[in-house]
Amino acid sequence: MWKPSLASFMLICAFFIAPVHSGYDRDQAVPVEKVLYGDISSVRNITETQLIEDRNQGWKTFGGALVGGVIGHQFGSGSGQDIATVLGALLGAGVGNRYGSSTQVQALTLVELMINQEDGSQVMVIQDYDPGMVFTAGDRVRVVYLQGSVRVDIAR
Template sequence: MKALFVCALLLVGYLTPALADYQRNEAVPVDKVIFGKVTSVRNVTQTELLEDRNHGWKVFGGALIGGTIGNQFGSGGGRALSTILGAMLGGSVANTNNQRVEQITIQLVELMITIEDGSEYMVVQDRDPAMIFQPRDKIRMIYLADGSVRIDKQM
């Protein structure tokens, strides 16, 4: 029973999407904050391909339905052959009709930053239309406890 409970918790944890670094009305631990200045800004895009995660189940369902229909025909060895052919045909049709790959484009910003001691850093992060960076902007480089870094304007 315990093993089943642990497996269920692991499965839920695996299927739950990761939370963003910032949540509304939530405090996140900060390891350190470094102040600096933006020396250059470059808007970039990143393209990702998202495949349909349910594709395998759809193919399995198509094969199951095709095998069930094929099992209705023939008798003896002919019935077994029609079941196999029906399963192959059903799986093939489901595979052909459900191959969905979606392309998404993510807007990013690449920042070159010079901090107070003269060191330079390059940070790439999601582009926030509410926070457009310009060269010579004063910024805070925030190191979060999870190891990620976030840049925002120093007000």
């Protein structure tokens, strides 16, 4: 019969606690579709509240059950050991489910820009607020159209 060691227990814990890579690379070049210049006609700061739920909840419950079962298996012998393993798995799943969940509320600060572009069109862009780039009505801006998105910055 397999007897778990401290090393196997730590490997199981490390698997469930390891950080998840977001997949965003800062050194990635993104092709630009077009760039237009324009003047801002209005600026409005917006705050958006966003509920962020933990998408790894099921894995945390499973991990808690696995770790609880491993710990419970250390106690008793025979059928008592089987009962301790099942009870440990149930308690571990409960702890993983209860304390592993992390729902947070995040407030995002955005800026809404109405821009009269040099080609005669008018666009409204909502983007993240950057305290290093504060927009005011009348500012000359550059509107950079990327694949599937747009970004505005002050033309210099």
